[in-house]
Amino acid sequence: MALLLEEIEGTLQQPQIGDIRTGIIVDKRPHEILVDIGYKSEGLVNGRELDRVSELVESLSIGDETPVYILREERDGAIMLSISRAQAEKDWERAEVLMESQDIFEGEVTANNRGGVIIKLGQVRGFVPASQLSVESQQGGSSNSGDVEERWAHLIGQDLRLKVIDIDRKRNRLILSERLAMREWRRQQKEQLLASLKEQDVFDGVISSIADFGAFVDLGGADGLIHLSELSWNRV
Structure with a gap:
């Protein structure tokens, strides 16, 4: 026995x-x-x-x-x-896979500080420096706030599209970029939109800017130009 x-x-x-x-x-x-x-x-x-x-x-x-x-x-x-x-170990492994593949993922902003915002990837804390926030996220902040930390407070609770750009597990360091993720996302959206466009298609768009020769329209991923000669006689 x-x-x-x-x-x-x-x-x-x-x-x-x-x-x-x-x-x-x-x-x-x-x-x-x-x-x-x-x-x-x-x-x-x-x-x-x-x-x-x-x-x-x-x-x-x-x-x-x-x-x-x-x-x-x-x-x-x-x-x-x-x-x-x-x-946490599983989450670090996931972060390393995302770093290698450069895939875009979504993460929720859980906190902010002077330098940027904090994202939780499971049990791992990731950091998005202010320089790696998208233009839209930066413009939404209050530059007139007396407290520098409050500039990014409006992002708490929001989901951001992100890429992993730096990992150092020994230093517990995970750096993320919304700016690069949005650049890649817009490129993908533009490719999908252009591949689907056909002559005579009718779209609703948003005027993104106006020039002397016409108006640029955001079609949801790519900008199209309405030449001055093609604009309506109604007020624009």
Whole structure:
């Protein structure tokens, strides 16, 4: 019997600090969660680690799977886990994929400071410097405010189109750009619009600027020119 137990334990992979495993919730208590991580004893999520993901924990039920990060093994053999660290590692991996692909994603502005705005990518905080905000976002701010931080307060709660432009995980640094994302998004919109246009099509547009020779109209991704000779005799 003892030999059989040794053989079974030998097939169980020893948890290593820094490992991320997919665990199964086996018990929920007021101040801790027990998680089956495929080892001889369950792991524990408790204390501050629970507080960091309180909303997520409320949605978890016994039997649900969740990624967990191995924090340490206590003297009594208890394996301490972190759900927030596991989520953060996954979010860093996602950020690295976005950096590599240069895909555009949307993120909500959660805070602002003197230099720009904060975006949360899951458990990771990203920063959009003021120089990387789009012209529209910059123009919406109040340059007359006595408090520099208030200049970007109007963006809190808004979703921005973004690109990842710099990552340094050791320094917990994630830099994002709305300006580059909007430039790419407009190019894509223009290509799609031009590919769909046909002669004799009728569009509603918005006058974007007026020149001596005519008016430029925003068609929702590209500007068209109405030459002076094609303008209505009505007031323009």
